[in-house]
Amino acid sequence: MKREARATARANIALAKYWGKADAALNLPAVPSLSMTLDPLLTHTRVSFDDGLAADSFLLGGHFAEPEETARVTKLLDRVRAEAGLSLHAEVESNNQFPTASGLASSASGFCALAAAARAAAGLPFDRAKISAMARQASVSAARSAFGGYVELPLGKPGDGTHAASELAPPSHWDLRIVVAVTSEGRKAIGSTSGMVHTERTSPYYKSWVDASPKLAAEVRAGILARDLPRVGTAMEQSTLSMHACAMAAAPYVLYFRPATLAALDCVRGLRDQGIAVWATADAGPHIKALCHVDDHERVAHALSRADGVLRTLIASPGDGVSID
Ligand code: DP6
Numbered sequence: 001m002k003r004e005a006r007a008t009a010r011a012n013i014a015l016a017k018y019w020g021k022a023d024a025a026l027n028l029p030a031v032p033s034l035s036m037t038l039d040p041l042l043t044h045t046r047v048s049f050d051d052g053l054a055a056d057s058f059l060l061g062g063h064f065a066e067p068e069e070t071a072r073v074t075k076l077l078d079r080v081r082a083e084a085g086l087s088l089h090a091e092v093e094s095n096n097q098f099p100t101a102s103g104l105a106s107s108a109s110g111f112c113a114l115a116a117a118a119r120a121a122a123g124l125p126f127d128r129a130k131i132s133a134m135a136r137q138a139s140v141s142a143a144r145s146a147f148g149g150y151v152e153l154p155l156g157k158p159g160d161g162t163h164a165a166s167e168l169a170p171p172s173h174w175d176l177r178i179v180v181a182v183t184s185e186g187r188k189a190i191g192s193t194s195g196m197v198h199t200e201r202t203s204p205y206y207k208s209w210v211d212a213s214p215k216l217a218a219e220v221r222a223g224i225l226a227r228d229l230p231r232v233g234t235a236m237e238q239s240t241l242s243m244h245a246c247a248m249a250a251a252p253y254v255l256y257f258r259p260a261t262l263a264a265l266d267c268v269r270g271l272r273d274q275g276i277a278v279w280a281t282a283d284a285g286p287h288i289k290a291l292c293h294v295d296d297h298e299r300v301a302h303a304l305s306r307a308d309g310v311l312r313t314l315i316a317s318p319g320d321g322v323s324i325d
Helices: 065-085 107-123 128-138 142-144 194-201 206-227 231-249 261-274 292-303
Strands: 002-016 022-023 034-049 058-059 089-095 150-153 166-169 176-182 278-281 288-293 311-318
Touching: 002 107, 002 142, 002 206, 002 231, 022 058, 022 194, 034 128, 034 142, 034 176, 034 206, 058 065, 058 231, 065 107, 065 128, 065 261, 089 107, 089 231, 107 142, 128 142, 150 206, 166 206, 176 292, 194 231, 206 231, 206 261, 231 278, 231 288, 231 292, 261 288, 261 311, 288 292, 292 311
Parallel strands: 058 089
Antiparallel strands: 002 034, 034 089, 034 150, 034 311, 150 166, 176 288, 176 311, 278 288
């Protein structure tokens, strides 16, 4: 017996950042976050439950994944099996259609596509909130990729396993661009999960970060609804730098910035001084992502590609939520 389904999900970038957990066991966020779902950064995933399999297997980009990665996939599959009353093992195949070394994390689109494909293969009905909640348990940012356009994920209430993201506005609401300035080819030194757990344990600024986040997220939210880019951008930069400052104050420090990150950040401010509406964000890695109007993206990309240490740029626009293929 074989039950198979395929799903496609897109990466997302947080405009108001998530960093810290309200409940580690259920993987609930300690702060609210908002994001934009990104085209053309796609992950395609196929899940096949099969009674001929002795264990789950996970093929990522054509290669068998590391045991820790496979264990994370199995954990998600276990939840799907429990909900669907299924005991079959699964073969999982996932491919990122990201331009090589885009500098964008694939875990958000990956876990979201996995949750959608696994639920469909197990015969569960398509439900974005349920896909989002299931993806969230694997990785909080993945919860946001279930929806398209502009997405919000409130802070979690401890014990609430159903906690999910929702759509704030569809992709057509506002045609913004994200220009990614890629500054390194390698993998990040400290993963986001361990980086934030360590920040929470040791940074004296963690409480301030958690206390300040709701107001910044509310600003980003209001700015998106009003299509007010300076409002979104100003709050997004403050959310980003607050998150990084909090992580930098951990012991030992968690520092994702490289010299090229600062050069790109400076470049964005320089463009603003010239009158261009552009603001920067950065995740648990050294790349800068600049948010601007569609008409300015070529100028922004050109300037960023000339900043010291920037290897290349990539343009992303608002994209759709997860789908079953
Ligand atoms: C900096 O969602 O990767 O990108 O829930 O532990 O898997 P886990 O963390 P993850 O963290 C993403 C952190 C961030 C900000 C964001 O996307 O909101």
